[in-house]
Amino acid sequence: MVLSLVSVKCDCKDFVILSQGAQAVGMGKDAQSVQAGAELFLKANEILGYDLLDVCLNGPKEKLDSTVISQPAIYVTSLAAVEVLRARDGGQQIIDSVDVTCGLSLGEYTALAFAGAFSFEDGLKLVKLRGEAMQEASDAAKSAMVSVIGLDSEKVQMLCDAANEEVDEQNKVQIANFLCTGNYAVSGGVKGVEAVEAKAKSFKARMTVRLAVAGAFHTRFMEPAVSRLEAALALTNIKTPRIPVISNVDAQPHSDPDTIKKILARQVTSPVQWETTVKTLMSKGLKKSYELGPGKVIAGIVKRMNKGADIKNITA
Structure with missing residues (x-):
């Protein structure tokens, strides 16, 4: 994780990232050898009403990829990865040294749980509702x-503007994930996305890759989910995090529980400011970071932004 971005006198030291979108059949297997990690899956079964570990280990992939399953699966597996790290020699020392944490989209919930803003159980209930909404x-x-x-x-913004000239208001697109130079995700109506794909080569894009997600996350298309999230967050006990958690919405750390609730509700319709987050961390002197959870997507992004970055993956 990292040092407080609020304290400009301090250099970033250890930093942890908890991410989303990297679900894969077989995830969760490593955590079964660590009692605390295995117990998280058992607790999850009671809250979710189905055997999450079975889906993670055996699929089918189509089921694991569905929004209502993938979000709880990544949340639980990422926190199980924390327990895998804790069980290693020196793992608790690493965890105790963490100064700041953040997560990409859904990973923000995992980061907040890690920082003690809410319990594992309350976080999973929020994630379950978030996926459904x-x-x-x-x-x-x-x-x-x-x-x-x-x-x-x-x-990419120019490409979106060109695509939007050819579609109606309901199909317009926007940048939804600012990941790093050379890798941005665009969300919007299907016709608008198709226009982006058709025009990409003329803007000298190397390629486009349609994402296997249910819809246009982090845009106005997710507006119907906001009210449900607001209602659930209002009933959730959120405490001041023990370390700063950087928000996807504005790439800033927040500690006030009411502010955190408002930001989490806005997050599903707001672009993910991941590029700014990583640049800010690096400007604060980031020395070492850990990606906890399935996949190595975040490590790849960080390495792309800084080839010399020291980032380690801890899977579960």
């Missing part, structure tokens, strides 16, 4: 997401 919002309107590879953010 986002799936319902996706079902209500045809939408999609696509990664645009090989362009900077200005060129």
Whole structure:
């Protein structure tokens, strides 16, 4: 994790990242050899009403990829990875040294749980509802997401503007995930996404990759999910995190519980400011970081932004 971004006198030291979107059949297996990690899956079964570990280990992939399953699966597996780290020699010392944490999209919930803002159980209940609400919002309107590879953010915005000139208001697109130069995700109506794909080569994009998600996350298409999240967050006991947790919405750390609730509700309709988050951490002197959870996507992004970055993956 990292040092407090609020304290400009301090250099960033250890930093942890908890991410989303890297679900894969077989995740959760390593955590079964660690009692505390295995127990998280047992607790999850009671809250979710189904055997989460069975889906994680055996799939089918289509089921694991569904929004209502993948979000709880990644949340639980990422926190199980914390227990895997804790069980290693020197693991508790690493965890205690962490100064700041953050997570990409859904990973923000995992980061907040790690920082003690809410319990594992309360966080999972929120994640379960979040997945259900986002799936319902996706079902209500045809939408999609696509990664645009090989362009900077200005060129991707120009590509979106060109696509939007050809579609109606309901199909307009926008940058939804600011990941790093050369890798931005665009969300919007299906026709708008198709226009982005058709025009990408003319803007010198290396390629586009349609994302296997239910809909246009982090855009106005998720607006129907906001009220449900607000209601659930209002009933959730959120405490001041023990370390700063950087928000996806504004790339800033927040400690006030009411502010955290408001930001989490806004997060599903707001672009993910991941590029700014990582740049800020690096400007504070980030020396070492850990990616906890399935996959190595975040490590790849960090390495792309700084080839010399010291980042380790801890899977579960």
